[in-house]
Amino acid sequence: MDCFTRSFLCAKKYPLELVSPRQSDYLLKENFERLNKEEERLFDQDGKLNVGLLELERGCPSLGFLQVENDTQLQQRLRRSDSQEQCDPLYRAVFFQARSSRDPLSVTRDMFTSVLSHHQVMPVYLDHLFPFGDQENAKDAHFSSFRAENSLSNFLAQQQIPELGRSGLQIQMCYNLRSVEFKKTAHGSPWSIRQAAVYHSFDVKFGRAVWIIIKANSLLRKRIQETASGNRGFKFTNLDTVESAFQASMMQHQVIHEWCTEGWRRYLEHLEEITQEATSDATVAEMEAPTSDREVLLSKFQRSLTFSSLQRQDTGRLSRLAHRSTGFGLRSSRPVLPSTDQAVPLLSLHESKDFESNFNTKFSLKDLQRVQHLVEKVNEVIFVLGMNKHILEKISKYYQSLIKKKDLPDKLKQDCEDAVTEFAEHSDNAISDLAMLESRATALHQLLKERKELLLCVVEHTNMTLNLFLGKEAQKTAIESHKTAIEMKYMAQQMSDVSFRTEQETIFMRIITVVTLLFLPSTFISSLMSTDIVQWPSDSGKPRRVFVPQALGTFFAISAPITFITFPLSYVSHCIEQRRLQQRRQNNQSGQ
Template identity: 25%
Template structure:
């Protein structure tokens, strides 16, 4: 059975591009990718929620630039960092199938789209296509001469993040900066010099750089130095292109750090101003006491309580101000930590890229037209790439310095804020203690007055019989004036006359006088007994809760 031509296999795969990454021509037993990995990428790519976040099917715009023979740039963009990409799932799978792109590139693509964690560092990674026994490059598409594919290629992808000024001409503040990202897949055929770049970005920055940097675009038959075109020249141009792309990782950090340094200085200055405001409160209690010494005792107590209450209000406002500054410090720390992590991941990705090319430059790893020439070209590339890495490491140290500077200022501020909180607690305790004593004094006075009223009431009720007798004596001799007579009267009608008692008025007196007196006395005794029981219960509860018992709870 004749073997199917690779080009025909590719056309058949293109017709089934919706099955990507199963549409790759490389079989699982080729050692490049396992069927389990293919299934994982397929499920992740065809997830309906993922498709909604990542793709904008209504606005499909993929820019393809063929700059010189053998180089193709494919630019997938979006209108903003938090909106879907301007293509559909079907268009992406067709591009990846036609160029036989390794599905590990999807790890970088998934960082884009309408995601809530747009400002997070995400994962900056480097994914090279494995070398076959470390001796030569391999291909997942095989040899397709009709498309200039020899089957020996360099293929890798990476995701990089860096700061970008989101608004050109904006004020020099951190609000004008955002965290940008770019996903790059690079394919280079070491036999034919064919090169493919797939770049995913949330704006057209990289596309414009490809178009405007004339030093990187040679004529159709000669390179920029006028030399006849060759695979070695194409590879050298590919490395130059890479260096231009890598500049993006470093070029804006120095400007961002200037704005960050200004923000840290402003925050430290504001914190010092707040510290001076907190410090002013520590002399106010003595001033309050001194201002009240010229009044009477009652007036002094009221004045001191008013001063302490006013001071507590001021301390509460100062505490809120201090908490605001602490929150601003935490936001600043979170930003710097995120920036440091982003830069650290980017440096790691660039180091992995340099190590990968250094490995390719080892004798015997790349054969064909580049053999014997790749080492010198890679050495130049590594040197310049390491310069970018060293610049980023230097800027990373500056970020760490700003973090330490802000951290030291925050420690000093928190110490002052803790002292302020302790002082405020002491003043609040003093205020509560004075208020408790004042309430106790009022309760004692009220209790004394209540006892006096009760005592007067009892004496009055007990004295009612004598009063009634006096009234009776009066009314008995003047009954004709008021129409009634008293309990006791003098009987002159008989020879043995004398004092007599009328039973009806006497019974009425006993009912209205002694019964009411007994009811009041019993109610008073019950209230006094209940009050003592409640006081003992609250005291026991206070001891159980490990807090001092306040006599004011008795009232």
């Protein structure tokens, strides 16, 4: 009793202070250090605490449930300071829960280690604790284990505590199982795989049973309470004898085994429906073989290429198709290829539109990612089913070998042999169900692999067809660009010819202007002298000059007004043209 008291008072150092651990000091220290390291992740320090206790006292007709919310209340219950009875109850199940499967347990480390120290739980149970706690992704999701320890001889019975009703002759085991549970959610899949870590010890002399179950929700606790209040061959609460208590323990194993086998069929149906939804179109997708160049040359006529605005439209369509396929658009620049006299097969406008509409219905990388996600889910199902099957086989074989041990009390062996056989049959049925589900999941996995390969072929074929289409469209654009370049070169040559002719005409105009300016004064004088303003009569045979002022006045009277009217009219006409030109420029700018 003194060793136990010291161990319980040093519960914070669990598992270092266990009375008779079956592990080496090195492993005990390693578990203790890991528990220190993972403490913040595993245990909730500030939230609402919740530890469930199911207990059955001797002489009580039913199980009593107590929800512990602080360390003081838990200590009182473990030490039985709130009861006149000092011994442990005949049956005690401790449930550690959490707000969700990815949150810390709703218990402090002191409360957790107090329970484990009080019941001298074997240290290996900590391995089943570490996959729980605060985590973004599943931690240690592939861990699975079944461990058992027997203390059935007086030589090994070092935990005898008569004050607590413990004989030291006991069996211990711990294991973990997983099941799939359905819960409606606004986002994501309603199905999720949940785990449970189970510890069980049974005193083969006094029939006291201890269960410690770590599970996020209260599903298993409610199942056990329902089983205890029902009638499945015998009352679960009839624990007056060691034999009935032993059978009740195996019955609780069955409750947990049923939990780990249910839900998988519906979950596989759900995965099969998603698989058909994601991949069935790939099995009926119409795949056209790429047309060879020879077939194209035989079936297509040579098209004449002209410079038009369709170049921008074709380039935009190419960019949209490339963006759907790869996530990147095409550059707007057009390559210029050397001219060729060969007839190049091109897609017609309606063929391009048909291909674009067909391409929209093809599969993409997102579909492959979805199928890969399904493959991983099915792989997880196969692995979990295999682990559960292995654990159930271990438990069944353990009880079958236990009932044959010579250290087990003879009365217990005789009275419980049939119960163990029935338990083994029940386990075999559960294992058989898991094996069938595993085969079904394996078949689904094979189907997904084949559909994934088919989908990959479809995507590759689509990309190949798209590349062919893009190549032809790019070739079309390049040829049109080359044709445009030739036309632009021809227009530039024409402009050069026009410029040369204009230059020659300008030279001729300058020559004419010089000649005109050269002869203009003499022409003006000659014209003036041919009028009546200046006369050269020759009456006496000798010419003489006669000036007529009246004729000169008439000349200026007519020419001067006309000259003065001509200049203002020219200026007004120039202003009107300038205003029209400015208004036209403003209209062009507003239109852009």
